[in-house]
Amino acid sequence: MPELKNLAILDDYQGVTLKLGPWDRLPGLTKTVFRDTIADQDRLVERLLPFDAILAMRERTPFQRALIERLPNLKLLMTTGERNRGIDAAACAERGITFSGTPSFGAPTVEITIGLIISLARKFPSETASLLAGRWQSGLGTTLEGKTLGVVGLGKLGSKVAKVGQALGMKVIAWSQNLTEDTAASHGATRVDKATLFAEADVVTLHLILSERSRGVVGTGDLARMKPTAFLVNTSRGPLVDEDALISALKGGRIAGAGIDVFDIEPLPAGHPLLSAPNTLLTPHLGYSTEENYRRYFTGAVEAIEAFNAGAPIRVIT
CATH class of the missing domain: 3.40.50.720 (NAD(P)-binding Rossmann-like Domain)
Known part of the structure; x- marks a missing residue:
């Protein structure tokens, strides 16, 4: 299985994702950070079309069937946390897209x-x-x-x-x-x-x-x-x-x-x-926004990419 090449990191409002994860473990992966949320689906598709991997921050950007079906290059879709009801897991499975979660820290x-x-x-x-x-x-x-x-x-x-x-x-x-x-x-x-x-x-x-x-x-x-x-x-x-x-x-x-x-x-x-x-x-949805939780999220995302590249995906959500 070819290794993933292009990762989109979505909705990084605070601009901290690359600082809080062990991304140096993925030197061959191009990482593009987006700090805004796009609601218009056509614009979102245009943005995401080049990427074979996407990291979604909780439910900030929903991935419903209509969006997933317009992303033919997507191979791995990750969410921070163990589940995400804003992502259509069945649509991912039907399109052969691996949908993985990450650990989180405490409550x-x-x-x-x-x-x-x-x-x-x-x-x-x-x-x-x-x-x-x-x-x-x-x-x-x-x-x-x-x-x-x-x-x-x-x-x-x-x-x-x-x-x-x-x-x-x-x-x-x-x-x-x-x-x-x-x-x-x-x-x-x-x-x-x-x-x-x-x-x-x-x-x-x-x-x-x-x-x-x-x-x-x-x-x-x-x-x-x-x-x-x-x-x-x-x-x-x-x-x-x-x-x-x-x-x-x-x-x-x-x-x-x-x-x-x-x-x-x-x-x-x-x-x-x-x-x-x-x-x-x-307050601006601060419930899960702590340094400890983000570090756990982004370490988990790196692990998920490594596992996918090794042909053994982890924490797959169905």
Whole structure:
């Protein structure tokens, strides 16, 4: 099998990919880094057509069947992380394209989640702005101890967030479509129905995989059930929440605020309504963006290329 010659590294917003991976192990491979995201498929095809290998950063650029079928030179498509629902694995297989993942480091999204929760409760953004403007202690935050944390999705990440919530002295309740009482109890949480979770939680945090079943799982009715003093935090995927309903709830003061790390459209366009919505703490999808995680990603990508060149692909996603 001929060795790969041309690698496209996509959506390297921070310009760090080549600094954080052992790319010197691939001296015969031409590496081209793209730091922007192209949504227009014709322009994207024109960009990617020359490459026989592509490294995609999470779901920043989706690879659906219509795109994959227009890339006849592509032999290896890699995603950072163990899975990527933005890439059509079946289409890759049908076209004879190897689709591989990489290892990741820990669960850094948990840290972003807890950071957003604490920052909202203790009003870090407004208090910092007040201090920089020359004022001192302009408002009062709220303590999390004794409050109720509602976890939507008690899997790998949600269960870790639940443990931190418990360490902060919070009562933890949880819901997802497949969650059982026994599983919830094993993580120190109480399973409740969806309506109860949104009505009782002081903080609602989302940790579901985006699928057709979970898309829009948080809608107008759910937000209407929340306490006016409650916060919504989403570090999972933007489309889990009806964005228009969330903006309306924030502007109407129906919830106390929202911490959002993920959006329907990324990067978030200038002038987007969420940018001017009140009582929000917005971060640019930082959940997985740590040096340790990136080093693991890019080492895994080098390993995947070496394995492909040796005729024994690794971490193949089907």
